[in-house]
Amino acid sequence: MTTEEGALVTKHFGDKNNKSVTLMESGVHNTSESVERDTMNVDDRRTEVVFSDFHSQESCLEDHLQVYLRIRPFTSTESEHGESQDCVSIEPPDKVLLKAPRTSLSTGLGDKSVPQTAQRFQFSQVLGPATSQREMFDGTVRSLVKDVLEGGNSLVFTYGVTNAGKTFTFLGPEANAGILPRSLSVIFNSIEGRVYNQMTIKPQRCREFIRLTKDQQSEEATSKRNLFRLLKESDNQKSTTSQMSSTSKTPLQGSTLSDIEGTVTEDRFSLVVEAHTKFSVWVSFCEIYNENIHDLLEPVPNGAQKSSTLRLSQDVKGNSFVKDLKWVQVNNAEEAYKVMKLGKKNQSFASTKLNLLSSRSHSIFSVRILRIEDSRIPRVNSVSELSLCDLAGSERCAKTQNKGERLKEAGNINTSLMTLGKCINALRQSQQSKLPQHIPFRESKLTHYLQGFFCGRGKACMVVNINQCASVYDETLSVLKFSAVAQKVVVLTTKTVPHLATKTSVRELSMIIDNADRKNLLGQRRRSSLVGWETSLEDVQEDYNDMEAESVAEEETMQEVDDDKFLIDKDAYERQLLQLKALREQLQKERSENLTLESRIRDEVTKEFSDLFSEMQTDYKERLAKEKEIVEERAERRLEILKNLVNKNTSQEERDRADDELDRAERATKDSSSLGGMFDSMCSDLAGIKMAAETATTCLVVTHPSSDTISNLSEQLSVNTNELENYCKRAPQSNEQLEEARKTLESQELKFSRLLEMCHEKDEVISALQNTVDQQVKDTIKDVSAFLNGPGVVKPFFWGGGPLFCESKFIRDHHPHNHNKSSFIGHMQMLMRGVATCLCF
Ligand SMILES: Nc1ncnc2c1ncn2[C@@H]1O[C@H](COP(=O)(O)OP(=O)(O)OP(=O)(O)O)[C@@H](O)[C@H]1O
Structure with a gap:
């Protein structure tokens, strides 16, 4: 343990057994927690924290999305133009009252007698126009940075209309740094002397890492050098071309982190770490411009306006990450700051009617921290991430009067922000209703990227920026309404809970690891109930085999350490029991969710099958109709043959009759509408025809005189002869x-x-x-x-x-x-x- 560590102040959070969970902090900024100062035995500390944060003590917590409101002051121009109409009143510490401006058309121009309509909104905290950048950082993001240093993941994103002060809050001007530079500063202050400055291990995908070969390490080093050279060149160019126009000047131009007010070295967290623990810090910077992701750290090819487009991908756990994004290893805050500056140079800014330096894209600056056990074979204990997103502001095109490229940008910005609103709304509804609902994360790149944080990857915090101008009252109102919904969204967080363990055996560790894995799995299942409908589209499902192999290797190394001891003390046993209970509850919850999901799937399957059956029915009907046609045709042909036969064998009269019969039969055949009826009709007609044929045959037979007829005629002849003789006698x-x-x-x-x-x-x-x-x-x-x-x-x-x-x-x-x-x-x-x-x- 270093002397510096020894000088750190410890802070105890008493648990029911009066065995303290120890965290160490500088004690400068945290005022809310009661701090008990004490010193601590170095050896004790060492045993406590061996595996405290990566494997063992992860627990799934549910927390509301933290939403902070920052109200920016009026600029001198705005004050001159009568924008100040008391539209926004703060009710400390967490409420704001938004009143409609008196000059608005709806309330009557300048009519003081008409009462102002007002709406009250509540936030996690409201930060007024007088709030300094430091207060802003301390009140919002600082605790998240601490979480990241302790192995958690955190997302911070700004939200608001254009010209509301998002970039000011995020980045800040020279000498008044925003949350990003302050975060970098605090991170490096906190890990001072514990930076792992080799490039042997590099973060990969979301929570994974890879070990680099010698060649890869030298490649990394070259790439980093080139990056800084680029920045130096561009800084030199700018200094030779001296004064830049104010519109093209990006924030923090030309400054170094140490120049910036507030990024004081005292601002740090005191981390409880093992003697050999080190931190490897990697940063990346990208933007989502016109629904395309670009790496802001990649040099833009000659003649092109942007670097090549990157894709969003998903690991097997469903976490989104930008594939092939450049990650740069940084050894101190200055380096990180330089990387940030270089990225900012490449980011899309433009002058609009409402903002001289308006961000035209959503920018995402990410810091990944690998907690490494720097022993003979360095071992990674945790991979955590702080993601800071400065969203472009929504715009009313009528107000910005944008045209051409600006208009297209505004369209894309508005669409992605609208999708963010839809997702937040859907998440809220999903959490209220029993049935899991479809969350349209995939409708925009921004929401797709943020998906993991909304579904359990870590903590999330939104900083809403508004300005108090009367002219943007409507826009401000809709931003506040959106924030009110967002505040109600519950975010599932995997939190690291430090615990006391006097001696943690390998067996216990493996049990804990198993538990953590199970929890991860459960968390994953829960996530999948939210996002399960979405695993498709263009995204690449990453191969997970190599990571698994790595995990196995890690476990084997652990087992080598101590395999024969099997100690579980009472506390650990009780903890295990509690965990077991929690897991049972979780299991039951999951089961009921699964049941609901199953019933929904069943419904869907039923619907699909009924659709299929109706399709089959239609198909069979068509086939039946075709068969009917064929049978009718055949019947007609047979009738024709029969007709010919009858014609040959009957007299004219009988033929006529037979013809009539046939005609009738034909008519009957044609008239019969159903197949069965047609057959019946055909049978009866055939019987008729047969009868007619028999009659005709009979008639044919009758035309040849029989012996009876001849005898009758002879009799008749003899009578006539007698009569003739009588006549002769009387002559x-x-x-x-x-x-x-x-x-x-x-x-x-x-x-x-x-x-x-x-x-x-x-x-x-x-x-x-x-x-x-x-x-x-x-x-x-x-x-x-x-x-x-x-x-x-x-x-x-x-x-x-x-x-x-x-x-x-x-x-x-x-x-x-x-x-x-x-x-x-x-x-x-x-x-x-x-x-x-x-x-x-
Ligand atoms: N807290 C503040 N104190 C003083 N000035 C501020 C503050 N917040 C913002 N400003 C000023 O307001 C103007 C607009 O701020 P900014 O560029 O940060 O807006 P934005 O929301 O990022 O806009 P866009 O979405 O168009 O990028 C800038 O001139 C900035 O200096």
Whole structure:
């Protein structure tokens, strides 16, 4: 143990057995915990902490996502433009009241009489505009850094609209460092003198590591040198081109970590470590720009704007990591800071209407700490990670008035932040409901990357930044609403719990390791209940074999140490019992979750099968329809054949009948809609046809006369012959009668001819009389005409069959046909003809 370690102050957290769990700390910053100062025996400490943090004491804890609110002060320009309208009021220590601005359209412009609407939000802690960077760090991230140094994993990410102060909080300007440089500073201060500066072991994937060969080590060293050379060159270039424009100047330009206020060497954690424990620190820096991941530590190829795109991958435990990301081993805070600066140079910043130096991408700076037992064969006790994400701010494009590339960037930023919101919401709902829900982590690179931290990889903390400007009230309101939801999200954390163990045997250790593995497995299962729906897509499932082999080797080494002792004291036994109980509970919980999951899967399978069955049904229907067509076709052909056969064997009449039958059969066949009906109809029709054919055959047979018919006809013939003979016998009598009749006929003919002659004579007389009468009629007509045309002459005149004398005027007036002259004449003519006829007879 070094003198420095001996000088450290110890802090005791009493447990129920009054055996203290010991942590060592500088005691400078932690005010909340009661600190009992004491010194401690070096040997005791050594035995206590041998395997305390990596294998044995991991426990799954559930904790709410820590959400801190930071409100930035107004800039002078904002104050001048009347942005200050008391929109934000802090209610210490953890509440904030957001009031709608009076000048907002909704509340009426400048109307002081209208009361302001206000909403209250609660956070883990609210940090006002006067909060210094140091206070910010101490109140939020510092404890997470400590967790990482103790073997845990932690995520810190900033969230807020553009120009809200995220980058200020994250990185900070010169002389006022943000959380990232402060974290680096605290880490290296805390592990001072214990930095493992060889490059023999390198972190890999998420929680794994690899041992580097000599060649690989020299490659690493070269790569690191090149990186620092690049930074030096670019710094030199900048100093020669002297003053840069303010828009292109990144934060912390040109400073060194030691220049920065607050990163004082006193700011450190006192870690309880074994004498040979060392820390190997590796850092990486990447950005998610337009939904592509770029390594900010990779030199950008000539002519290109960005380094090549990297992919997100997943290890077998479901933790996401960036594949092929460059990890640089750093030996002190200055080196880490240089790496950070180089990455910042490559990050996408641009000037927008709302922020002169706006981050156009989400940047992720990661620190991995390998706790190494630096013995003959160095052994890794833990791999922990601190991930610091500075998210780009959401933007209202109408306000930023972005165009082209800026607009595209803004679109991608907003989309990924929206997905983050969706995930947080889904996580919250999933945790409230009994059924596990789909969390859309894969919808954006950012959420995919953060997935592990939300599902049990470590602690997570969100720093929400807002500005108090009235013009961004709406945006601020939605950020605060999102934060309120995020606060309720429970994060499953694998926490290292230090414990007392006077003597820990290998057997106990192996049991503890087994327990830890089981817990990991359970934690993993729990995680998979959240993310199980997502293991697909483009991601690479990493080969885990090599890591497993390494673990086995580690275990074997341990067993070599001490295999014959088997000591379990009472405390350890009780602890084991407690662990067992906890595990049982966990198991039951998992079982019930599994049951729910199973029922859900069953439902899904049922649905899938019913879909499949309905598909099969449709398929069979189609096939049946086709079969029906084929059968119909065949039936038609058979009918045709039958028809031809019948035609050949029947008379015309029978053919017609058969035709009719066939027609009917055809019609019936066509009309039958179902297959069964068609068959029935065909059978009955065939029976009909058969009958018709039989009838036709019968008829054909009947057309040939049978012996009965012939005998009938003979009888008929004999009857007729008898009748004929009788007629012959009566023939002479008939002849005589005929002779008499002929004579009578001749006399009659004679009489007739004489009568005929008389008739001729009479005809001649009649025609002579006729002529005379006609003449007389003509004359009379003439007279009558003359009379009618003459005035008041009285002439003898025939009226009603007797001679009458009357005045022509009277006749004209009273005769029924006197209405016109022609009808009167016609009437007279008729009378004359009647007279003539009478004369004839
Ligand atoms: N706490 C603070 N004290 C003083 N000035 C601050 C503070 N926070 C932010 N600022 C100033 O406000 C401006 C915007 O801050 P910053 O660039 O950090 O915003 P942002 O949220 O990162 O924006 P974007 O999302 O566009 O990158 C900067 O000029 C910064 O110096």
